[in-house]
Amino acid sequence: xxxxxxxxxxxxxxxxxxxxxxxxxxxxxxxxxxxxxxxxxxxxxxxxxxxxxxxxxxxxxxxxxxxxxxxxxxxxxxxxxxxxxxxxxxxxxxxxxxxxxxxxxxxxxxxxxxxxxxxxxxxxxxxxxxxxxxxxxxxxxxxxxxxxxxxxxxxxxxxxxxxxxxxxxxxxxxxxxxxxxxxxxxxxxxxxxxxxxxxxxxxxxxxxxxxxxxxxxxxxxxxxxxxxxxxxxxxxxxxxxxxxxxxxxxxxxxxxxxxxxxxxxxxxxxxxxxxxxxxxxxxxxxxxxxxxxxxxxxxxxxxxxxxxxxxxxxxxxxxxxxxxxxxxxxxxxx
Amino acid sequence: xxxxxxxxxxxxxxxxxxxxxxxxxxxxxxxxxxxxxxxxxxxxxxxxxxxxxxxxxxxxxxxxxxxxxxxxxxxxxxxxxxxxxxxxxxxxxxxxxxxxxxxxxxxxxxxxxxxxxxxxxxxxxxxxxxxxxxxxxxxxxxxxxxxxxxxxxxxxxxxxxxxxxxxxxxxxxxxxxxxxxxxxxxxxxxxxxxxxxxxxxxxxxxxxxxxxxxxxxxxxxxxxxxxxxxxxxxxxxxxxxxxxxxxxxxxxxxxxxxxxxxxxxxxxxxxxxxxxxxxxxxxxxxxxxxxxxxxxxxxxxxxxxxxxxxxxxxxxxxxxxxxxxxxxxxxxxx
DNA sequence: GTGAAAGCGCTAACAA
DNA sequence: TTGTTAGCGCTTTCAC
Numbered sequence: 013x014x015x016x017x018x019x020x021x022x023x024x025x026x027x028x029x030x031x032x033x034x035x036x037x038x039x040x041x042x043x044x045x046x047x048x049x050x051x052x053x054x055x056x057x058x059x060x061x062x063x064x065x066x067x068x069x070x071x072x073x074x075x076x077x078x079x080x081x082x083x084x085x086x087x088x089x090x091x092x093x094x095x096x097x098x099x100x101x102x103x104x105x106x107x108x109x110x111x112x113x114x115x116x117x118x119x120x121x122x123x124x125x126x127x128x129x130x131x132x133x134x135x136x137x138x139x140x141x142x143x144x145x146x147x148x149x150x151x152x153x154x155x156x157x158x159x160x161x162x163x164x165x166x167x168x169x170x171x172x173x174x175x176x177x178x179x180x181x182x183x184x185x186x187x188x189x190x191x192x193x194x195x196x197x198x199x200x201x202x203x204x205x206x207x208x209x210x211x212x213x214x215x216x217x218x219x220x221x222x223x224x225x226x227x228x229x230x231x232x233x234x235x236x237x238x239x240x241x242x243x244x245x246x247x248x249x250x251x252x253x254x255x256x257x258x259x260x261x262x263x264x265x266x267x268x269x270x271x272x273x274x275x276x277x278x279x280x281x282x283x284x285x286x287x288x289x290x291x292x293x294x295x296x297x298x299x300x301x302x303x304x305x306x307x308x309x310x311x312x313x314x315x316x317x318x319x320x321x322x323x324x325x326x327x328x329x330x331x332x333x334x335x336x337x338x339x340x341x342x343x344x345x346x
Numbered sequence: 347x348x349x350x351x352x353x354x355x356x357x358x359x360x361x362x363x364x365x366x367x368x369x370x371x372x373x374x375x376x377x378x379x380x381x382x383x384x385x386x387x388x389x390x391x392x393x394x395x396x397x398x399x400x401x402x403x404x405x406x407x408x409x410x411x412x413x414x415x416x417x418x419x420x421x422x423x424x425x426x427x428x429x430x431x432x433x434x435x436x437x438x439x440x441x442x443x444x445x446x447x448x449x450x451x452x453x454x455x456x457x458x459x460x461x462x463x464x465x466x467x468x469x470x471x472x473x474x475x476x477x478x479x480x481x482x483x484x485x486x487x488x489x490x491x492x493x494x495x496x497x498x499x500x501x502x503x504x505x506x507x508x509x510x511x512x513x514x515x516x517x518x519x520x521x522x523x524x525x526x527x528x529x530x531x532x533x534x535x536x537x538x539x540x541x542x543x544x545x546x547x548x549x550x551x552x553x554x555x556x557x558x559x560x561x562x563x564x565x566x567x568x569x570x571x572x573x574x575x576x577x578x579x580x581x582x583x584x585x586x587x588x589x590x591x592x593x594x595x596x597x598x599x600x601x602x603x604x605x606x607x608x609x610x611x612x613x614x615x616x617x618x619x620x621x622x623x624x625x626x627x628x629x630x631x632x633x634x635x636x637x638x639x640x641x642x643x644x645x646x647x648x649x650x651x652x653x654x655x656x657x658x659x660x661x662x663x664x665x666x667x668x669x670x671x672x673x674x675x676x677x678x679x680x
Numbered sequence: 681g682t683g684a685a686a687g688c689g690c691t692a693a694c695a696a
Numbered sequence: 697t698t699g700t701t702a703g704c705g706c707t708t709t710c711a712c
Contacts, residue, residue: 063400089417091422127393
């Protein structure tokens, strides 16, 4: 059996309260006492039982991270970042995957996070402000990619990035551009709608009357991207350029184009979103999103509130930028 | 304040012991009583405090997952799979990243998992049998990609896959083949050494005297792959084919080759390892590893032991297979 | 089938 | 500065 606080107290010749104070670095402990306790703890290889601490203190020292899954690079990266920041502050992070509406409903009604985490960051899971508050049950919540005045939020400036991408394609001379959305047209996610409207309004304000454009929706996976582009290529007059809602989808789209014998970027320019490491290595032009920064912000905000900060909800927009690579070029004149 | 077991007991008109039994589905509870308790719990939106349960029962209902990081696709996927299996059995999963030797040392000596998880799966973190046992402290441990007779292990048949890949290149007519390893030549990881020796011995037994080959080591990232290939291409007589220890590294290598004006696969054939989804979309020939299966096995084994099973340590080798795609072709005759 | 009661190992007043 | 003493909210014998 592992040593308990009583063992340490006995060995150090002090009370358990003193051991608790000394080991947690609380003030009002004599230096000599603290050292004595520390030695005893080391000797016994003592580690406080997190469950007992949590029960007594009412804090679990863990943060919840709610994501739609680990399949997308961005979400895995967010976990890394949150683990890092939270870990430095002494918190564990408990990730949870909420992919389906059923899973979300279960979480909202059965409260598996109740008394299990001290605060949570929710990333790109379609939940509105009221739902986030319900999820939080009084604990600090920060959301990534969601629009909720009630809690801290950080979102990427997707609109700006897509507008840039659209302008880029127009300036290359494309007049027939398509947009492939990431499926989840759920209004609670800010990115999908922002991207779509940035695309259409940029084309509209470009003032080029003869620009042809179309918007299709598909699943946010490489398969989804492939399927959507297939549809577009089947049309009588396929687009010469396409903006795709994520790098994963863009890769799927590129593969379909190649397998149909298209020359990239000659026959088709492709733009993605995220700028995951792979994008660089396949030469994909993409809208860079600072995923690490978003995750760090959200995590830090939760930590701050856990530390007693009680400011009104903050909302940050993180800049995006278009990274031009080889997957975009002027359209081949037919 | 959330409802406690006492609230439920009072509302249902029974003792807390009965509530505890009823809600956990234990036997020896009258049907009527169970329903009454369930109704009270629902009404009060009651959820048992995990900390209190853990303290009282001595079980945390959470599994630890130790990985070198979330950056590689394979590890993110393993987390997904373990979350899935463990979740179905009522366990949370607490992932922990152990990248540096310092972090491993900290974990081994400070026991942050003590009383925090009931069992753990360790994936591709360089730890030997004794260290795994230390980490486990009596709890069930399953390891992925490690060689430890003391605990359950599951490894991919990397040797087989690399041998197949090598044979494939030889049969295409390559006589100058290089191997780029994943850096961690740590003997506690089985894959690196297995791959290297499979490569060299396959070439040796091929009996082709004039085959030129070299082995270099680099970091297990796209940057690492790029750097290693750069070195090889700088040599007077660069290889016509290269086997790279992961898909990420392979992508980096491909990018370097292209940026030097090489035609792929004409001037250089590339083979990766893992077969992550992206590999398909960039047409990368690669050694498929059934990551999901390995994770599921490891997780299930831990769960079984938690369930009381006490069989001797099991060791499974999961088959690999070469997936041929466009990144490999006969060498261009110079 | 159900209840009473004794902890699980720690933290946090409150005293001293 | 340190010790005493209640709990924190459950689970689990052991009676009944």
